[in-house]
Amino acid sequence: MPANPKYLTKSPGQQFAKISAGILGGYCISALLHMCLPLWLPYATEVLISSMFTLFIVWCTLLLIPFLFKNGWKVWILYIAISIALYGLYYIGNQNNPFV
Amino acid sequence: MSTRNYNVFFNVHTVSGIVISVALYIIFFAGAFAFFKTEIEIWEQGEPISYTQRNEIDYDTIFKKLNEDYELTGRDIQFNFGENTDDITVYMLPSKDSLASEKGKQTNYFSINIHSLETKTYSEKYNLGEFLYSLPFFAQLPYIGIYLAGFVALFFLFAIVSGVIVHWKKIIPNFYSFNPKTILKRVWTDAHTALGIIGLPFQFMFAVTGAYFYLSLLVLIPANVLYNNDQAKLMEDLQPERKSYEWITRSNVEMLSFNEFAENTTEKWDDFNLTRGHIRNYGGTNMKYVLIGELKDNNRFIGTGRVVFDVNSQIIDSEKGPYTNVYTEDLQRVFRRLHFAEFGGIPMKIIYFILASLPVL
Numbered sequence: 001m002p003a004n005p006k007y008l009t010k011s012p013g014q015q016f017a018k019i020s021a022g023i024l025g026g027y028c029i030s031a032l033l034h035m036c037l038p039l040w041l042p043y044a045t046e047v048l049i050s051s052m053f054t055l056f057i058v059w060c061t062l063l064l065i066p067f068l069f070k071n072g073w074k075v076w077i078l079y080i081a082i083s084i085a086l087y088g089l090y091y092i093g094n095q096n097n098p099f100v
Numbered sequence: 101m102s103t104r105n106y107n108v109f110f111n112v113h114t115v116s117g118i119v120i121s122v123a124l125y126i127i128f129f130a131g132a133f134a135f136f137k138t139e140i141e142i143w144e145q146g147e148p149i150s151y152t153q154r155n156e157i158d159y160d161t162i163f164k165k166l167n168e169d170y171e172l173t174g175r176d177i178q179f180n181f182g183e184n185t186d187d188i189t190v191y192m193l194p195s196k197d198s199l200a201s202e203k204g205k206q207t208n209y210f211s212i213n214i215h216s217l218e219t220k221t222y223s224e225k226y227n228l229g230e231f232l233y234s235l236p237f238f239a240q241l242p243y244i245g246i247y248l249a250g251f252v253a254l255f256f257l258f259a260i261v262s263g264v265i266v267h268w269k270k271i272i273p274n275f276y277s278f279n280p281k282t283i284l285k286r287v288w289t290d291a292h293t294a295l296g297i298i299g300l301p302f303q304f305m306f307a308v309t310g311a312y313f314y315l316s317l318l319v320l321i322p323a324n325v326l327y328n329n330d331q332a333k334l335m336e337d338l339q340p341e342r343k344s345y346e347w348i349t350r351s352n353v354e355m356l357s358f359n360e361f362a363e364n365t366t367e368k369w370d371d372f373n374l375t376r377g378h379i380r381n382y383g384g385t386n387m388k389y390v391l392i393g394e395l396k397d398n399n400r401f402i403g404t405g406r407v408v409f410d411v412n413s414q415i416i417d418s419e420k421g422p423y424t425n426v427y428t429e430d431l432q433r434v435f436r437r438l439h440f441a442e443f444g445g446i447p448m449k450i451i452y453f454i455l456a457s458l459p460v461l
Contacts, residue, residue: 002114007107031322038326045337048326049428052319053435056311060257067108099337100328 009072017072025079026062030055032086039093048099106266113262116255123238123252127310130235132456135441135449138185140229150215154181154374154393155366157188157214159358165217166190171204173197173383174347180376187211187220196347196381237314250314257307260300267293299458306456309439340418340429341392341406344380351385353412358389365391365407369422371399387411394433395422397443402430 009015034051038044066075101109133140142149166172174197180189189211195204210219238245267274274293296303312319320334327334336343358379366372378390388408395403405422409415420426437443441452 003107003110004103007104008111027318031318034319035322035326046427048323049338049431051323052312052316052431053308055319055322056254056257056308056315060254060261063254063258064109064112064262067112068105097326097328099326099333100330 009067009070014072017076018066018069021066021072021075021079022063025066025076025083026059028083029062029079029086030059032083032090033058036086036089036093038099039090039097044098101265109262109266113259113266116259116262120252120255120259123248124256127236127249127252128456130232132453134229134232134236135452135456137229137233138183140232141227142185144227144229149184149186151184152186152214155362157181157362159362159377162188162212162214162217163358166192166212169219170206170208171195171201172379173350174200174204175379175382176344177379177382178376179378181374186214187225188214190219197350197384199350246314247317250311250318253307253310253314256303257311260304260307263296264300267296271297295458299455302452302455305438309435312435313439337428339432341376341378341390341408345386345388347381348385350383351387351412355383355387355411356389356409356414361389361409362391365393368407369395369405371395372405372422385412388417393422397437398445401443402433402437404430404433 009018034048034055037051038047041047062079066072069075163172166177170192172192174195176193176196178191180191182188190208192208194200194207197204210221211225212219234240237249241248264271270293274290275297277290323334324331332344358377362374362377366374372393372395374391374393376392378388378392380386380388380390388410390406390408392404392406394405400422402425403422404420406418406420408417408419410417420429441449444451
């Protein structure tokens with residue numbers, strides 16, 4: 001039994017917004033998060049190495065979330081806002097970067 | 101879960117599953133056979149192998165031969181010893197010495213027979229085992245193949261996660277009601293959930309390690325930013341055994357025999373088997389021997405050890421014993437072991453083969 005189409009997004013624009021937000025925006029957030037984690041947590045190198053697999057798991061989750069929203073462009077706004085916040089955290093944490 | 105969300109998850113599960121299905125079918129089908137890569141290679145070559153212990157290989161003779169043919173001075177050379185085969189692979193970088201001839205400035209990649217010293221290039225050695233091994237990451241498609249496989253792995257992960265959400269309530273009932281003898285029509289729907297859940301941890305592992313192998317570039321981009329674009333330092337932290345050293349000048353000191361170094365390294369720890377070797381700055385004042393090995397997997401799941409030896413001063417630069425684990429280094433080894441079934445011998449490979457065939461159904 002396939003999914004009931006009455007619940008699915010039909011407009012190509014919305015579909016594009018959700019998929020692109022998941023892939024691009026999701027990667028941005030996941031990458032920025034994994035840049036912040038080693039800066040803010042102890043054991044910087046170990047945390048960085050762990051990002052080799054946690055990055056994909058976080059990315060995968062962020063790929064799924066946009067489909068729960070009705071409006072895909074709202075997801076983009078949300079993802080951009082989170083990215084900016086994470087970049088801010090990264091910028092502050094980068095003042096005493098343990099790797100450089 | 102609301103009806104809307106259920107239908108949305110159902111649809112993304114179906115769509116992502118269908119989109120990657122062809123590629124995934126190739127990956128798992130070829131990959132299942134690729135677990136037996138070495139066996140297939142030996143079978144195809146049709147020549148008996150000698151089961152030489154890796155520390156009993158006559159490295160000095162090999163180096164002498166390679167030095168005559170390829171001029172090793174100033175090069176960084178890597179050796180992969182393999183496990184049982186008589187062919188070890190050699191990868192050499194161009195010489196860093198400005199006095200090196202044209203011959204010494206070329207990159208070379210080939211395999212050399214430890215007894216006959218006969219060398220074979222990649223294309224000369226290409227065989228069914230290698231074909232099956234490279235098919236799961238679409239090495240036949242230049243440049244994009246590996247990223248294509250990486251994104252297939254990522255969407256496979258996506259399909260697994262959404263699949264678990266969608267089928268959550270049916271997992272246990274379907275598992276018990278799964279019976280191929282009953283109506284054939286229901287077999288495939290039941291099997292999808294039942295077999296899916298049996299293979300789930302296995303498939304999750306493959307989706308994650310697959311993404312790690314083929315999309316590691318996407319992890320390295322943020323890591324590189326953290327290291328302020330200092331790639332050499334990043335790689336040194338990630339893979340300390342690959343550290344390269346600056347070339348200074350040629351040295352006239354008599355080199356310690358590599359055979360002796362291999363023998364000494366093997367004797368350091370019980371049950372230690374050599375797997376890889378590096379020579380840095382061949383014939384230079386800061387020439388290093390690096391030997392990497394590990395314990396047999398029935399002794400310890402992860403037990404990698406490494407010795408870096410400075411040839412001119414005759415002292416050991418650094419050393420990591422196989423009985424102490426270092427998270428940063430050994431995590432990557434765990435991934436390799438899990439992905440390529442490099443543990444538990446043939447029975448484990450058979451289990452892997454069966455589990456890898458499940459999604460093909």
